[in-house]
Amino acid sequence: MDIVEYLKLCLIKRNLNFSKLAELTSQSQSNLANKIKRGKFQTDELEKIAAALGARLEIKFIDNTTDQPII
16 A cells, blocks of 8 residues: 555545645645655655644554564
8 A cells, every 4th residue: 555545544534635634734735736646755744644633653664574563
């Protein structure tokens, strides 16, 4: 699952849409739409999105052999 698919599922779970997410993250709808179209976000942008969703961001590297976090 890529970041955009994951984000869409999170928005559904929180009963939000991209328009409201743009508002909650203090950016224009067109700016957020461009990021979604590219599927590329910087870590600080993902932290703002997580905060808007009432969550925190965790990034993990998963071992391909064991399917477990490296740390």
